[in-house]
Amino acid sequence: xxxxxxxxxxxxxxxxxxxxxxxxxxxxxxxxxxxxxxxxxxxxxxxxxxxxxxxxxxxxxxxxxxxxxxxxxxxxxxxxxxxxxxxxxxxxxxxxxxxxxxxxxxxxxxxxxxxxxxxxxxxxxxxxxxxxxxxxxxxxxxxxxxxxxxxxxxxxxxxxxxxxxxxxxxxxxxxxxxxxxxxxxxxxxxxxxxxxxxxxxxxxxxxxxx
Numbered sequence: 001x002x003x004x005x006x007x008x009x010x011x012x013x014x015x016x017x018x019x020x021x022x023x024x025x026x027x028x029x030x031x032x033x034x035x036x037x038x039x040x041x042x043x044x045x046x047x048x049x050x051x052x053x054x055x056x057x058x059x060x061x062x063x064x065x066x067x068x069x070x071x072x073x074x075x076x077x078x079x080x081x082x083x084x085x086x087x088x089x090x091x092x093x094x095x096x097x098x099x100x101x102x103x104x105x106x107x108x109x110x111x112x113x114x115x116x117x118x119x120x121x122x123x124x125x126x127x128x129x130x131x132x133x134x135x136x137x138x139x140x141x142x143x144x145x146x147x148x149x150x151x152x153x154x155x156x157x158x159x160x161x162x163x164x165x166x167x168x169x170x171x172x173x174x175x176x177x178x179x180x181x182x183x184x185x186x187x188x189x190x191x192x193x194x195x196x197x198x199x200x201x202x203x204x205x206x207x208x209x210x
Contacts, residue, residue: 004106005106005107006033006036006105007095007098008023008046009047009105010048011053011170012048014068015046015164016089016161016164016177017089017090017156018088018160019160021070021087022084022085024085025082025084029103029104037072038072043070044069044070046067047067048063050063060100066093066095066177068089068092069091072085072087073086089164091112092177093109128159128187128189129159132190136193156182160185162189163176163189
């Protein structure tokens with residue numbers, strides 16, 4: 001990874017390790033960022049903008065300090081200079097400082113590798129995976145689909161993919177990304193979905209939750 005990681009801050013996107021994210025780049029400063037990344041190591045970092053970002057979007061509005069680096073696996077440059085991209089999540093990081101020399105933001109970062117899992121952790125994650133599958137299966141069937149979790153998907157890939165792709169609030173996804181390991185992320189995801197299911201089944205409960 002280069003000394004300074006280019007940052008792509010968005011208000012509603014959180015990237016997780018080993019999950020794919022399609023992106024469309026049209027702002028001039030981020031076109032420059034992608035051009036530079038392609039000429040370098042093809043790495044950028046996704047970070048979530050903090051609430052209130054609208055007041056200074058063209059500048060350097062505050063972001064959450066924990067993000068996820070990604071590698072550009074597909075880059076299509078269009079005739080007008082815009083880009084269609086696919087980014088694959090690599091590793092969580094924490095911003096320790098920012099550089100302002102270019103039109104886009106760059107940061108010095110410290111990697112946040114996932115904590116090694118014990119046998120107890122792995123057993124707990126398998127249990128959480130079973131809960132996730134049982135919660136999601138009825139929703140997929142109601143939509144006319146056939147829910148079969150790909151058995152080849154590792155627990156880590158499944159949990160991270162659900163955290164990214166499920167219809168959750170951006171701040172909920174950020175909280176999942178900041179979990180220190182897969183066991184706590186899986187448990188937090190189960191708890192979040194259980195709460196949403198309970199609120200959906202109990203009219204009026206969402207009113208008191210705010």
